[in-house]
Amino acid sequence: MTCEGGSVALPLYIALVGAEHAVNIITFDVAGILINFGLVPALITKQTSHEVAFLPLAKRIVTAPFIVAVILGIVANVLNVQHWLILGHLNTIFSNTMSMATTPIASVILFTLGYGFHLHLSQLKPLLALSLVRIILCGAIVGGFFLFFPELMAVKVFLAGVLLYFACPTGFPVPLQIGALCKDEDDESFISAFISIFIVLAMVVYTFITLDVMRT
Known part of the structure; x- marks a missing residue:
């Protein structure tokens, strides 16, 4: 039940409504990261392991690099650190450096998913x-948004x-995380095919939004 926000939802959303609204996807993805890199591991x-003590497991979750990064990001946001970074002209340097580091990784992940897409009829x-x-x-989650946040859902950009976001595939790190549970290549191909199906679904929803929901 994780969603790939950074490599699928975010770039599609920015292309659709502009980077100034990216906070909508990023807010959803913070919760997704906590699940993806906390609950799933x-x-x-x-x-x-079958028998794992609670405290060592909790420590492992809390000290996971992604969880630490999210917590530090939230603290930095509360303290308005980004304002000082922008004033100090460090924002451009940081953004360019992160783009150089992450763009090749995202491409490799997408290629691996496509390369591993071997759909067997028995798996259909x-x-x-x-x-x-x-x-x-x-x-059901989308329905919950309509129920609890009707005012926000009336805004087309938020909708x-x-x-x-919730049409996007399972988080790309999941196949690596659950690799220990795979018994053979069929299990691995099943995971790849499942994610690939939702990549196609995300493209369909993106097209629908472009043609209908965002139409003025």
Whole structure:
């Protein structure tokens, strides 16, 4: 139930509504990162190790680099650190450096997913069943937004962010995280095919939003 915000939802959303609204996707992704790099590793560790003490497991989660980065980012935002970075002209240097570091990584991930997309007919039924389950659950989350944040959902820019984010594939790090649970190549190809299906779904939703939801 994670969503790939950084490599799929965010660039599509920026292309659609502009970088000034990127905070909508980033806000969703903070929660996603906590799940992706906190809850998922904990579940995998418990599944593979069977008996894991609570305190060492909790420490491992809290000290995970991604979790630390999110916490530091939130603290920096509360303290308005970005304002001082912009005044000191460090923002451009930081942004360019991060872009140089992450762009090749994202390309390699996308290539690996496409390269590993080997759909076997025997996997078609469980793939469709699992995809339907995920669509229903993500649809329930979107419905929750309409229920609890009706004013925000009336704003097309925010609505587009919600629809696009929860149509995106499972987080790209997940296949690496759950690799220990894969018994053979069929398991790995199933994971790749599942993510690839939702990449296509994200493109369909993006097209729909472009033609309909964002139409004035």
